[in-house]
Amino acid sequence: MATNTFGVNLDTNPSLSKLTKLRVTKWPKWGCGPSKFPWTVTADTEAIYLLEGKVNVHVDGHEGSFEIGAGDLVVFPKGMKVTWDVTETVKKHYYIL
Template sequence: MASVEKGGIEIIKNPSESKLTELGVKSWPKWGCPPSKFPWTYSAKETCYLLKGKVKVYPEGSDEAVEIGAGDLVVFPNGMSCTWDVSEEVDKHYKFD
């Protein structure tokens, strides 16, 4: 289970079912959105698991996008400002710490 950190965002590609169970992902609330582009600032650390969708996240001050999609477990740090560019409808479980 490889974890990649890019632009302050941690991405775990296709985490194991046991890892998801350990975290309790299926009990987390769900959120979704259609293709769109919007700014976002994290007021707490967010861990999310994408059930479907494709997103390019542009951390503030960076021209480089961080690509996330279905099957990714992603951790966004507290205080991060970014722009979400959703190219495929998103459905995700999420948790704020």
């Protein structure tokens, strides 16, 4: 199910055909353990597909947060400033557009 949360496109159940079309398995991988850090999207957009883990995402200028986890496809727009609160070790594919 695709939603837009604080300007972030979040697909919590992308179809296999969508993931295949995007060639997600060919994207580079990145991971980290539990931690908290700021991050600013400097590219036009950054797409991620979480393989493992959980993250509470706090978007600057917005109250509250939202959680992303294994199986989620997320697209962050250029200029967005967020804080990642990694609550479970993350492994993800990412693509910078």
